[in-house]
Amino acid sequence: MNDDRLKIYLNDHLALLVAETELAERCQRSNAHGPLGLFLRQLASELQVEQDLLRHMLKCVGTSESLVKQGMAWLAEKAGRFKLNDALLEYSDLSRLVELETLCVAVGEREAFWQNLHAARAADARLSHINFARQQQQAQTHATILSEHRLEAATKAL
Numbered sequence: 001m002n003d004d005r006l007k008i009y010l011n012d013h014l015a016l017l018v019a020e021t022e023l024a025e026r027c028q029r030s031n032a033h034g035p036l037g038l039f040l041r042q043l044a045s046e047l048q049v050e051q052d053l054l055r056h057m058l059k060c061v062g063t064s065e066s067l068v069k070q071g072m073a074w075l076a077e078k079a080g081r082f083k084l085n086d087a088l089l090e091y092s093d094l095s096r097l098v099e100l101e102t103l104c105v106a107v108g109e110r111e112a113f114w115q116n117l118h119a120a121r122a123a124d125a126r127l128s129h130i131n132f133a134r135q136q137q138q139a140q141t142h143a144t145i146l147s148e149h150r151l152e153a154a155t156k157a158l
Contacts (some may be wrong), residue, residue, distance in 0.1 A: 097156075
């Protein structure tokens with residue numbers, strides 16, 4: 001097992017999770033009412049908990065979090081707001097669709113992340129208290145619900 005690679009992998013995924021959380025919070029603010037807004041509020045909260053879990057895992061393997069990687073991910077999410085759509089200065093149905101598509105990609109990454117850790121590190125005594133399968137199941141649940149909202153957004157936007 002390669003600890004250096006594990007530390008990089010955990011930090012990379014923490015940075016991605018920071019960007020995913022920012023996007024979920026932004027999308028929630030633009031869709032505050034209704035089922036989508038409620039789900040996004042819950043998602044953002046659960047992503048914050050997942051960030052805390054990753055920070056804990058970094059400590060367990062003896063490394064610190066990379067604030068540079070997190071800052072770059074945060075900045076990339078902000079830069080992602082500058083995209084052309086049908087309402088340049090306002091939030092639109094197309095904005096919602098693109099944000100939900102991006103969240104779907106991010107949740108797929110998280111599901112793979114937890115699955116990979118389960119396969120490669122389940123026997124690691126430092127991480128044996130982490131329920132990788134539970135985290136993967138949570139990501140699968142998020143993926144299912146996001147896909148439903150994405151398809152609904154597609155019918156409105158397109």
